[in-house]
Amino acid sequence: MALIGSPYDLRVSLGEHVPEMDMRKALETGELGFVHSFTTGSAVDGPGVRIVAWLAGCQFRCGYCHNPDTWKITNGIPVPLSRAVEQIKKYRHDLQTMKGGLTISGGEPLVQHRFVLNVFKAAKEMGVHTALDSNGFLGDRLADADLAMIDLVLLDLKAMTPDLHRRLTGMDNAPIHQFARRLAAAKRPIWVRFVLIPGWTDDMAEIERIAAFAAGLGNVERIDVLPFHQMGRFKWEKLGMDYQLLNTKPPSRETTEEAIGKFRAAGLKAF
């Protein structure tokens, strides 16, 4: 199975042949990762031009997820650490020239935190910039020393109000805030990602609360407001899952600008 592919490809059951014992060992040692897809030439997943590994496995159940096939770790392709490191070696000079690096995204990469740390360690040894695109919930899996392996965290902030966050994702948001504060204390930069969804996350008072939290951290370098889109709809349909956002439209330009304005009003760089 070719590793290169778009996160918008539907991928299922590619790791199901891996025996349970080997799967457990992979999670403990990080010698094997389950990878949904791998892309090159990204200009939107951190600074410069980047390669991006999209890992399988996520504990959230966001109703608007555009990659629900990444939820199950066994939907990913089993990739030995050595092969992942080879890929970085192949691109490292180009990445340095283009002031980019490696981003690990998902799914939720910290479901496979040992693999992530092994890959980041190898990247850092090659002088490649590392970015982790995470929902932050499993941040306590990273020791303080591990944070030094991560040059940038792209952190999803979905909602501040706990009930709303639970409705959106199925999970509590306190661990995310704790992780963000730890990153701030360790002076590791954060770029916040906020998905703007009409009827779900477009309450401007709630956006102001997110902006106040992000601004208070002191290490948030930028905010990206990501307008909701329907590119993942076909996956929900193909997987036979109940997609509650079937008829939700992308936000208007005015609403998007208003949301960006809320972040800017809190003193943040927002786009």
Ligand code: SF4
């Ligand atoms: S955290 Fe990301 S990958 Fe996980 S369910 Fe939510 S949107 Fe999907």
